[in-house]
Amino acid sequence: LSVGYAACHWCHVMAHESFENDDVAAVMNRLFVNIKVDREERPDIDQIYMAALSLMGEQGGWPLTMFLTPDGKPFWGGTYFPREARYGRPGFVQVLEAVDKAWREKKESVNQSADGLTTHVETRLAGTHAKAVLNRDTLTNLAQGIDGMIDRDLGGLRGAPKFPNAPFMQTLWLSWLRDGSTSHRDAVLLGLEKMLAGGIYDHIGGGLSRYSTDAEWLVPHFEKMLYDNAQLIRLCNWAYAASDNDLFRIRIEETVDWLLREMRVDGGAFAASLDADSEGEEGLFYTWGRDEIETALGGESSLFFKYFTLSGPHGWEGKPIIHQTGAQQAQSVVDRDRLTPLKEKLLAGREQRVRPGRDGKLLTDWNGLVIAALAEAGRAVKRIDWIEAAEQAFAAIASASRDDRLPHSMLGAKKLFPALSSDYAAMANAAISLFEATGTSSYAELAGQFIAQLDQWHRDGDDTGYYLTASDSSDVPIRIRGDVDEAIPSATGQIIEAMVRLSSLSGDLELQQKTWKIAEHAAGRAAHQAYGQAGIVNACALAIEPLKLVLVDDPENPRLVPVANRNPDPRRIDTIVPVGSVGNVPALPGGVLPPTDKPGAWLCAGQVCLPVITDSEELERRLRRG
Known part of the structure; x- marks a missing residue:
């Protein structure tokens, strides 16, 4: 094998x-x-x-x-x-x-x-283990453990190779949001800044490579994976909201541009990856000799070298790698308009090269991650076109169902059934993010249908969790649970997140109780893992303290919705209701319906809601972590 x-x-x-x-x-x-x-x-x-x-x-x-x-x-x-x-x-x-x-x-x-x-x-x-009591300490302990591994100078985790490690970064972010651990927020911001200055980021075309071979984020393994860039967009969206640093907004825009330009296939969904190699050489497509840049830019090349550095570090046999110092990165944000035409010229020149191979297969779970990221970032920075791209990708994946079951992958007319539990979880999360972005109730209904399919084909016999492989898959010697993170959160972590969000959105107490039981048993199993439990811990933290925000606002002149949009929080579900609505009004905890005759915001934690907030500045204060 x-x-x-x-x-x-x-x-x-x-x-x-x-x-x-x-x-x-x-x-x-x-x-x-x-x-x-x-x-x-x-x-x-x-x-x-x-x-x-x-x-x-x-x-x-x-x-x-x-x-x-x-x-x-x-x-x-x-x-x-x-x-x-x-x-x-x-x-x-x-x-x-x-x-x-x-x-x-x-x-x-x-x-x-x-x-x-x-x-x-x-x-x-x-295997199974006794369930664990869900408590706040689990996230705190994991965040402290990650804290001990952080590279305070170069960002990320100490040593080499260096991976983006999004599940760990989310642990630190949740630690800051919940407990005010500013050092954990700053560790995420520093890691992102260093990563986005390094050669691991494609400064000409946008997008992140899978990892760097060194501790400085300089020499990447040049393949680009869909899932890394989905998670990068999500992390940068949170970072931009918390820091107001335009670097993160610019990198989101560049990465989304790359996704739409190079990774979207016919129908609107996204391909899996790009190879590292072209013409038999790793990184050849992405690297530049100084003479090549001077030829492409002519007299403008000196301006380019003011903002970028070329390095051919020890042991690297290819052409030099484009990256930035911290000072160059900060200045390039200020002078973005001067740089954009230069990068466009280099991108046009690069397009004439032999391209790396693209793995054109569509993976349902990875597409779910991208759809959610596009919907969330589109809300935050007012890019309706990104939300529309997310809707197109969602429709392409959802419409490929057969007998109400999703495929796991597609390549042209070929579809691989049945889906894995991670596919239903990622698509449920994508549907909920699209519901938040568009207010279209059918997305919430589809999220419920995906969870129902998960129950039908993946639930274990004791109702304590889910298997990764469907019950009618006959080609594996063992049905595993999918508890361990890889480059993305584990299937189990994504399932719990989807169930928490759906139960918070719907107010379904039975689903809340079921989710709690699933989370307790997942936490019990995670306690016996040597590594890869961040996805489950993060999802359990959401289960312990879910936030719900119901906004009644004027669609023509909204005052409260923009505040919620520019303050994303992974713990929070947002529901927007137009002023004057009479049907389909979401219930607050306890089954109370908010009045819809004038604008107002109800922020609820668990079963407790704050008094209605009508002032946009007060809502900003409530949603923003100091």
């Missing part, structure tokens, strides 16, 4: 070196049944065998190379193997022959090992 993904550099290397080599392929086909899996299409399969590799004491990564018994149980594996022995690793043919020899000569012990390993994986990924 080889598990990889389209934008994975070493996956391509191993495929070219070994799988496409006639001699190696002959050995593979003689000794094994060979299966290739795209981890993005089947994250459930990937997580099972990655957990097995971890239990073997091996470092995880992709390509994931695993050897299985005929019934799919793992017994030995690794990651990248070169065709010939090098890097201190055995050659792949050597590995194939050694594994085959062990299978033929020690089959009984290999089967025992596979049985034991499978049992351990099942315990880790599909």
Whole structure:
């Protein structure tokens, strides 16, 4: 079994070196049944065998190379193997022959090992634990733990490689919103500023690469993933509201421009990723020699170099990487209008190059993340066109359903059913964000339908949680829960967030009680995880203290709605009611209907509401963290 993904550099290397080599392929086909899996299409399969590799004491990564018994149980594996022995690793043919020899000569012990390993994986990924009491301390403790890992000079977490790590950043942000931990707010702002100045950010075309190979955010692994940029938009939206720093608004605009220009496919949904390589060289599409910039810009190149630096750091073999110092970044925000035409010229020149490959498949859960981010950012910075793009993408994904079930992925006419639990959760969250942005009640109804599908196909037998894989999926040896974060919050974390938001929006007490039970059991399982529990902890924090804001306002001349829009809060659900409405008025906690004869805002925490707020400045004070 080889598990990889389209934008994975070493996956391509191993495929070219070994799988496409006639001699190696002959050995593979003689000794094994060979299966290739795209981890993005089947994250459930990937997580099972990655957990097995971890239990073997091996470092995880992709390509994931695993050897299985005929019934799919793992017994030995690794990651990248070169065709010939090098890097201190055995050659792949050597590995194939050694594994085959062990299978033929020690089959009984290999089967025992596979049985034991499978049992351990099942315990880790599909097991149950006693529920935990939900309390405020869990978020505080996790935030303090993350605090101890923060790089106070360079932002993000200490060391290299450096990943954006959005679930951790959300933990710190929630810690600030709830407990006033300004150091946690500042850690997120610093991390974003440093990241957005570094080479990990595409200063010419917008968008973030997956990670930097160094501690300075300078040398990226140049692939661009849809999910990283969805989460970047969301974090920058919060950061802009809290700091009033135009840097974050500008980077949102640039990243959305990139998404709409390079990642949108026919129908309006978004492709999964862009490769790091073009013409066989990593980063070639994105990097520039000084002479190339001077040729493209002529006499204006000196102005460009006032705002940007080119670096070819030690060990980097490609052309220099564009980045900014802190001072250059701050000045470029002030002088944006001078810089824009220069960047447009370079972008036009770059478009003439051989482009990196695009993985054009549409992943339902990743699209859900982008849809929510576009809807939220569109509200905050008054970009109706972004909200409309979010609606188009939502319609493209939702309309691909078959028998009322979402697909997990699509590529052209090909659709992969059934969806995973993460797909229903992400689309429910997207629907709720679109409801907040548009006031269209059908989005709230669709969110409820997605949660109902989740219940039908993914709920466990004890009503304590959900499995990642649907009940009628027959091609996995284990149904896992999806409790562990990867680059995005875990499926379980996204499910709890969606259920909290939907129950807060609807006022459905039965759904609130059910959500609480799911969250308690998820917290119990998360307590036994060594890593990757931030998604569950963050979602449980939302469950403990959900906020609801009902706004009655004049659609023609709104005074209160703009205040709510420019003060986004991940803990809060907003419902907007036009003055004079008589039907479909949302209830406040306790079933009380707000009067709709004049503008007013009702801010509620749990089952308790503040007195009505009619003054926009007072609402601003209430919604803004000092």
